[in-house]
Amino acid sequence: MTKIIFKEHDGKEHPVDVENGMTVMEAAIKNMIPGIDADCGGACACATCHVYVDPAWVDKVGKPESMEEDMLDFAFDVRENSRLSCQIKVTDALDGLIVTTPEKQF
Template sequence: MVKVTFIEHDGKEHEIEAQEGLTLMEVAVKNGVPGIDADCGGACACATCHVYVDEGFKEATGEASPMEESMLDFASERQDNSRLSCQISVSKKLEGMKVKIPEFQG
């Protein structure tokens, strides 16, 4: 299990023990984290699982694919560290990672 923390836009934290191999979106949905809507179910066909990745973990999460970049164009309040949580697989290298959830999705 890998400890990750989801931070709502108002600062409320949800520290979760995540199973390796799941996506951050799956972890958030299974644990009832508010703000991760996941309308497309993880198919990289929307931007309703948008998160801001902690700068210290940008390399560990890998590069966004061209399709993910395209979907991020629909994200509200996109930033340099924006990612779709459905495209980030949980692995040991994400231990201790914090991701922030924007106030609005899509």
């Protein structure tokens, strides 16, 4: 199991254990993390699972593909470390990953 720490925009933390192979979005939905709506169910067809990857983890998570970059255009308050959580696959290398939800999804 890999530990992911979800932080709400106000700083409240929700550490969860996640099975490898899941996406960060699936882990958020399974654990009822506030601030992750995932309206499209993980199809990279909306931006309601937008998160900010902690700066220490940006390189390990990697950069978004072009389809994800296009969808991020619809997200609220996009930053350099913005990602759609449906596009981040959980692996052992992400143990301890910290992501923060934006103040709102739209």
